[in-house]
Amino acid sequence: MPAKPKPKPREHKPTPKQQKHKRIMPKQAFILTKEVMQRILEAQERKKFYEFLKKVNFFIGLKDPELKRFVNSEAMLYVLQVAHYIGLTAKETAEIFKYLYKNKPLINEIFTYMQMEDTLSIAEMLKNIRKLIKERRKVA
Numbered sequence: 525m526p527a528k529p530k531p532k533p534r535e536h537k538p539t540p541k542q543q544k545h546k547r548i549m550p551k552q553a554f555i556l557t558k559e560v561m562q563r564i565l566e567a568q569e570r571k572k573f574y575e576f577l578k579k580v581n582f583f584i585g586l587k588d589p590e591l592k593r594f595v596n597s598e599a600m601l602y603v604l605q606v607a608h609y610i611g612l613t614a615k616e617t618a619e620i621f622k623y624l625y626k627n628k629p630l631i632n633e634i635f636t637y638m639q640m641e642d643t644l645s646i647a648e649m650l651k652n653i654r655k656l657i658k659e660r661r662k663v664a
Contacts, residue, residue: 577604579614584621595621602638603646610647612654620653 577596584592594600600621607617624630630649637645 573608576608580618583615583618591625594625606646607650619657
């Protein structure tokens with residue numbers, strides 16, 4: 525007579541209460557890669573920029589639709605990004621754009637810098653315009 529096969533040990537099945545405490549996350553934790561971090565930071569930066577853009581549009585007002593179109597044109601968005609990057613306030617930026625709108629030669633100069641991708645010159649120019657506006661305000 526052949527020997528009886530040994531019964532296999534039963535696998536432990538957790539009761540519903542034990543099941544609840546089971547680890548939900550996998551053993552390997554989610555690691556933020558540089559790429560993911562970069563995307564998160566870019567999204568936050570983009571959000572801040574759009575908030576800034578909204579404020580600039582608010583300070584420009586609804587009186588002059590042509591000025592509003594000028595500020596929101598694709599070319600000027602680049603200048604807005606530079607203004608945001610160097611830390612100008614929305615109100616100052618709106619004043620700078622009003623000044624630029626009146627002085628067309630300056631816009632041509634900005635376009636020249638943009639074609640050369642010279643962000644530093646644009647930033648310097650915006651700072652100089654801001655100083656000029658502040659000086660005019662003191663005189664008046």
